[in-house]
Each structure stands twice: as C-alpha cells, then as structure tokens.
Amino acid sequence: MFDFSQATARRAKRGMLREWRLHALSVFSLAVAFVCLGAALLVVVNLSAIEERWAHAGRVSVYLRDDAKVADVDALKTALTKTPGVTQVRYVSSAQAHSDFSQIGGAADALAALPHEAFPASIEVDIRPDVSTADLTTIKSKLSQLPSVDDVETYEAWTERLARLVRGGVAAAGLLALVVFASVLAVVGSTMRLALQRRRAEVEVLKLVGATPSFVKSPFLMEGSAQGAMGAAVAIALLFALFLIMRSRVDLELSRMIGVEPAFLPWQGAVGMIAVGALLGTLAAALGLRKLVTV
Amino acid sequence: MHGPDDPKEGGFQPQLRPGARFARDAASRPILMFEDVYKSYKPGSPVLRGMNLVIERGEFVFFTGPSGSGKSTLLRLLYRSETVDDGRILFMGRDVARLSQDSVPYLRRNLGVVFQDFKLVSSWTVFENVAIALEVLGLPQRLITSRVGEALDRVGLARRGGDCAGVLSGGEQQRVAIARAIVGEPALILADEPTGNLDPQLAIDILGLFEDINATGTTVLFATHDRSLLEIRPRRVVVLDEGKAVDVRAGVTPGDDGFSGYDNALPV
Structure with a gap:
C-alpha cells in the first residue's frame, strides 16, 4: 500500500513537473478565485471582532x-x-x-x-x-x-448595525464561496482533461500493462488535489502580504478608538481553506476524468 | 482501500473445476483455445469467421496472412481491446470474451504485449517504461528495481535504464518494449508485427530475443507478414485466411507447393 501511494505520488510529481506551465496557470487561476474568497472572509472576521468588542463594550x-x-x-x-x-x-x-x-x-x-x-x-x-x-x-x-x-x-444601535453588516458579509462570503467552488471545479477539471489528452500515450501504456482505472486516475487525482491546495496556499500568502500592507496604513488611533486591531484569518481558517482547496481539486479531477478513463 | 493487485478486487483467475481446489491437469491443458470465433467491424464482411485454433503451453507460433486478414484483430481480442461477436477464447481455461470489464486489467497482467510502434512513453526513462508493468502490481520498489535490471539485462540494455526512451534507436526501443512485456513473467507474449519498423538484421535479432524468451517456457504468438522470418525459423505457422486459421507444417512457408492443411480440431 505504501509502495502504491509512493508510486502514485512519484507519477503525479513527474506529471506536474513535465506539464508545469499548464499546472502553474491553473494554480494561478485558482489563487485569484481563493483571494476573493479569502478577502471576504477577512472582512467578515474583522467585522465580527468589532461587533464582539462593542457588543460587550x-x-x-x-x-x-x-x-x-x-x-x-x-x-x-x-x-x-x-x-x-x-x-x-x-x-x-x-x-x-x-x-x-x-x-x-x-x-x-x-x-x-x-x-x-x-x-x-x-x-x-x-x-x-x-x-x-x-x-x-x-x-x-x-x-x-x-x-x-x-x-x-x-451603543446598542451601533452593535446592531455592525451585526447586520456582519450578516451581510457572511452571506456575501457564502455566495463568493459558491463561485469559487464552481471555478475550482471548472479550472481543475479542464486542466486534468487537457493533461490526460497530453499524456494519452502514458495512459495507453498503463492500460496495456494491466493498470486498473483507479491506478490510471490516481496521479491525476493527486495532481488535482495538489493544484487546489496550492491555489489556496498561494491565495493565503498573497492575502497575508496585502493584509500587512493594509495594516501599516490603518491609523493606529482609529484602531484604538474602535478598540480592535486588524487581524488576519485564524490559522484554522487558513488551514481549512487549503484543505477545502485540496478536496475540491480532487473532486474536480474525479469529475473531469469520470468518462475519460476506461479499460 | 486495497492495493492495485489485491485479490479482493476480483481479478482474472484461471478457471478451476467445480469442487476442486486446483485442476490437476491444468498444466497439460492448452494455454489458448479459439472456439468458433466471429468478429466483424462492418456488417457482411467479417474479419474472423468461425475461427478455431489451439495453442499449447510453451509453443512459439507465427501468425501470418495478408494485411487485413485479422492478425492484429486476433491479438486485440486476446488482450480484450476488442470483444468477439460470437464464440469463445479460452486463456488458461477462462473465457476472455466473457470477462467483466473490471477483470480485464488482471487478464492483461498475465499477458505481455509488444507492438510494431513500440508503445513507449518517450519522455520516460527506459527504467520507468519497464518498471510501470510492475508498479501496477504494487510490488515493492526494491523488487521492481532488481527485476527491471534483470529484464533489461535479458534484452541487452543493461546500464541503459537512465536513458530517455525517446532518444533510443528503433531496435533499442523495441528491446525496451520486450523488456516491459517480460518483466512481469507473463504466461503468454503477444507480438504484433514487432519487427515491422526494423531493418532485416535487427528484425532477426529481435526474433532471437523472442526465441530466448520462448526457451524459458513462455508461450509466444508472433504476428508478422515478413516471409523471410518464417523461412529462417522452423516454427509452427498459422495462416489467417478468409477469417479462419490454417496451420502450416513447421518450416514450410505459406504458398509453397508442399503446403498441407493442419488438423486444428479442438480436443474433445
């Protein structure tokens, strides 16, 4: 089992390195989508913190x-x-x-x-x-x-207004999440179909030597998963850089007055975004290859 | 989750007699039997019309016939790239034509297939091209390394494992394809015009390799329309003619006056 996983990982890595331009483009597209989602989450997180602070002012x-x-x-x-x-x-x-x-x-x-x-x-x-x-x-x-x-x-009225703003932000983030999920499915699915076409000879050889459809698909699924995870990770890195720039420009006095310092996504949120990216990437690759790999 | 060669996945298994743990006479049975096999791609013009043929274990059989006579079709039916319209193909007692789609990969693990166009992944190394046949079995990497080394040694490509397959000559690429076919130690090797792209001397060298493989007990089916190869090696020759298989005496090429039909009736 360990050797099987190792071989799959090796084949996935080999495939990604040989088609690195295709994969880099896909990761970039996913990163853009995840930046939008991450930014919305960041706004929600900070508004929630302000609401929390003033609700218990x-x-x-x-x-x-x-x-x-x-x-x-x-x-x-x-x-x-x-x-x-x-x-x-x-x-x-x-x-x-x-x-x-x-x-x-x-x-x-x-x-x-x-x-x-x-x-x-x-x-x-x-x-x-x-x-x-x-x-x-x-x-x-x-x-x-x-x-x-x-x-x-x-200050109850302010708290209520903030709560409404947070609820609106959460709804917007939810909609954005749906858009991001759809774009991940489309981008990774298309990339995998293209990668499969480019590696037709490899797939033909695999079938010839008795590879099961799951063996043929497994590196593609791993590549899809890696793409999703990398897209999300790149988005988080970009977002963090943007956050640092933004925080340096926010007036310290204003932060003090509001009573809340600007905060980045909690680590659980960042890890969760990467995990969701990996999961969606795998799902997209599986859907993209569903009818293309038969014995 | 099971590994790729996990028997729980329901792979190809030679058929056993009901009630017996193993068939005592299995080793003496023919490895391959074609029973009344029909195959057509266009209605009204079948490629194979009720073909019957028996291949014994350890045989080396040339398949020959004009282009379009069904040589490649026969091999494709064997490794289930195609399915028969009617009839049975028994490989190790199991009807290949009736295998479920899930069992096809396990059938192919018991076969080695070599093609005229090599079917190598040109961007992979020689080692990777051969090792893939063992990777699908889920063997440990150490064992794969050692067995690929042995296979490359057998085909005369020792120490070429690190070379990219795409830069090799035609003869060398065909040797890599042969190494891939034999590395899993299959019971049957199918060669579909393996010398078609090679010059005469290289063709003879490659034929010699198949004979060496056959000498170790592996059954070899060698499809070719190169009459010179049939003339230099006194082997069983099966001519595909009008959709049927006709056996020719060993050492006699089709078209010779001395040609005589071969009784290829199935054993009762």
Missing part, C-alpha cells in the same frame, strides 16, 4: 444638559457609582471633550475649530460586561427621565 455615555446644575451632576455621579454593575463613573466636561476630539487624526483641525459648546459634557459609565441588555435598557430608561440628562447612549 459595557459602556454608557450620559450626555448632560447645558444648564445642568453641578449639584445635580454630583448627585447623579454618586447614584451611578452605587448602581449594581457599574464599575467606574467619570465626568467629562465640554472643554475636555473638545480637547479629546481635537486629538483625533485627520479631522483634528476641523474639530478644533468648533466651539466648546458643540461638545456636551457627559458622564462616562463603565459597566461590567455580564450586565444583561435588559438591565442596561432599564438603566438607560431611568437615566433619560432625569432633568439634568439630555441623552443616554448605550
């Missing part, structure tokens, strides 16, 4: 009215500090908010030009991540009724 911004009295604000701070689930309460004045926003890269000058009054004073409340959405809604509801409070932001 545990933060509430209580925006105060301009005419809020200092005593009311102090009382509110004290009350919030005693509220179960609240870990930290911090007052941010209009001037401080103006100063914080003026340090944001890109729009710093425009923000600095705005008057202090454009930035309402607020109380930033940190809440334990395990506080339920229902409890958070209750807190928001009670705070909104206080006379010194103008608005309460729990």
Whole structure:
C-alpha cells in the first residue's frame, strides 16, 4: 500500500513537473478565485471582532444638559457609582471633550475649530460586561427621565448595525464561496482533461500493462488535489502580504478608538481553506476524468 | 482501500473445476483455445469467421496472412481491446470474451504485449517504461528495481535504464518494449508485427530475443507478414485466411507447393 501511494505520488510529481506551465496557470487561476474568497472572509472576521468588542463594550455615555446644575451632576455621579454593575463613573466636561476630539487624526483641525459648546459634557459609565441588555435598557430608561440628562447612549444601535453588516458579509462570503467552488471545479477539471489528452500515450501504456482505472486516475487525482491546495496556499500568502500592507496604513488611533486591531484569518481558517482547496481539486479531477478513463 | 493487485478486487483467475481446489491437469491443458470465433467491424464482411485454433503451453507460433486478414484483430481480442461477436477464447481455461470489464486489467497482467510502434512513453526513462508493468502490481520498489535490471539485462540494455526512451534507436526501443512485456513473467507474449519498423538484421535479432524468451517456457504468438522470418525459423505457422486459421507444417512457408492443411480440431 505504501509502495502504491509512493508510486502514485512519484507519477503525479513527474506529471506536474513535465506539464508545469499548464499546472502553474491553473494554480494561478485558482489563487485569484481563493483571494476573493479569502478577502471576504477577512472582512467578515474583522467585522465580527468589532461587533464582539462593542457588543460587550459595557459602556454608557450620559450626555448632560447645558444648564445642568453641578449639584445635580454630583448627585447623579454618586447614584451611578452605587448602581449594581457599574464599575467606574467619570465626568467629562465640554472643554475636555473638545480637547479629546481635537486629538483625533485627520479631522483634528476641523474639530478644533468648533466651539466648546458643540461638545456636551457627559458622564462616562463603565459597566461590567455580564450586565444583561435588559438591565442596561432599564438603566438607560431611568437615566433619560432625569432633568439634568439630555441623552443616554448605550451603543446598542451601533452593535446592531455592525451585526447586520456582519450578516451581510457572511452571506456575501457564502455566495463568493459558491463561485469559487464552481471555478475550482471548472479550472481543475479542464486542466486534468487537457493533461490526460497530453499524456494519452502514458495512459495507453498503463492500460496495456494491466493498470486498473483507479491506478490510471490516481496521479491525476493527486495532481488535482495538489493544484487546489496550492491555489489556496498561494491565495493565503498573497492575502497575508496585502493584509500587512493594509495594516501599516490603518491609523493606529482609529484602531484604538474602535478598540480592535486588524487581524488576519485564524490559522484554522487558513488551514481549512487549503484543505477545502485540496478536496475540491480532487473532486474536480474525479469529475473531469469520470468518462475519460476506461479499460 | 486495497492495493492495485489485491485479490479482493476480483481479478482474472484461471478457471478451476467445480469442487476442486486446483485442476490437476491444468498444466497439460492448452494455454489458448479459439472456439468458433466471429468478429466483424462492418456488417457482411467479417474479419474472423468461425475461427478455431489451439495453442499449447510453451509453443512459439507465427501468425501470418495478408494485411487485413485479422492478425492484429486476433491479438486485440486476446488482450480484450476488442470483444468477439460470437464464440469463445479460452486463456488458461477462462473465457476472455466473457470477462467483466473490471477483470480485464488482471487478464492483461498475465499477458505481455509488444507492438510494431513500440508503445513507449518517450519522455520516460527506459527504467520507468519497464518498471510501470510492475508498479501496477504494487510490488515493492526494491523488487521492481532488481527485476527491471534483470529484464533489461535479458534484452541487452543493461546500464541503459537512465536513458530517455525517446532518444533510443528503433531496435533499442523495441528491446525496451520486450523488456516491459517480460518483466512481469507473463504466461503468454503477444507480438504484433514487432519487427515491422526494423531493418532485416535487427528484425532477426529481435526474433532471437523472442526465441530466448520462448526457451524459458513462455508461450509466444508472433504476428508478422515478413516471409523471410518464417523461412529462417522452423516454427509452427498459422495462416489467417478468409477469417479462419490454417496451420502450416513447421518450416514450410505459406504458398509453397508442399503446403498441407493442419488438423486444428479442438480436443474433445
């Protein structure tokens, strides 16, 4: 069995080396298809990370009215500090908010030009991540009724928007996956049929000496598998290079503000993509050779 | 998953008598019997018309006849590249014509076939071209190396294993094809005009190789229309004429006045 596998691998390697241009072209085509799929997955992974981060942000911004009295604000701070689930309460004045926003890269000058009054004073409340959405809604509801409070932001709307974006991304990635699967089947199947035609003499000899159809097909299946795996691997390498370039250009401040650093595909995802490539390549080769190899 | 030569895959097996583990008289039976074999490619003009023929073990038989007489067809029917329209071809007691498609590769492992156009893979080395016949059997690489070396030695191509088959001369390529045919030690060698592309001296050399192979007990069927080969070797000659096989006395070529029919009736 080991010798059989070794012989098959040897024949597959020999076939690929002798037809390297054909196989290289096929691998490149597959890599392009897998790059599209990988890029979609990368976007989904990063959006999911942002959604995850903000879903458990545990933060509430209580925006105060301009005419809020200092005593009311102090009382509110004290009350919030005693509220179960609240870990930290911090007052941010209009001037401080103006100063914080003026340090944001890109729009710093425009923000600095705005008057202090454009930035309402607020109380930033940190809440334990395990506080339920229902409890958070209750807190928001009670705070909104206080006379010194103008608005309460729990960032739930943002999280919901992100979740919708992620769901859309997943659906798009699913569609892309179908396109990629179809292109792998078409590219590898055609390559294998072409390779078989070019190696007709070899196939004829194999049949002559008593090779079974599975023996004849096995190196072609291995070549299809290798093509699929290599296509996916090249795509991951390309994607990683693109990711490094992109990450170096993303503003560090923006990453900090969002609270999530850009991340590449997890290793399980990368290995999974290569495995799917190999599996699809084998399937495509098997389908391509189905009616072509008979005794 | 089984290896390529796993008996569980249902390969070609010589037929045994019902109830017996082996046939005691198997060794004395003819290796090959054609019984009333019909084959036609076009309706109304059969190539073989009820052909009967018996080949004993260890024989060296020349098949001859004009172009289109059915020499190649006969061999193709034997290695199941073609199927008979009617009749039986018994190889080692098993009807080749009735073999399932899955069993055909196992039949071919018991045959060695040599062609006029060599049928080598020109981009492969000499060693690879010969070794493939053993690789399909799933033999260990060490054994393959040693047996290919022996086969190449027998055909006079020792130490040429690393050469690319495409760069060899016609005679050398035919020797490689013969080495591939004998490396699996088949019971029967089929040669379809193996000297057709070679000059007379090389043809005689190649014939000598087949005779050496036959001397070790392997049955050889040698199809040729080269009368000079038939004249120089006193062997059994079967002439294919009007779709039937006619035996000719050993050492007498077809067309001689001394030609006499040969009783090729099947044993009862």
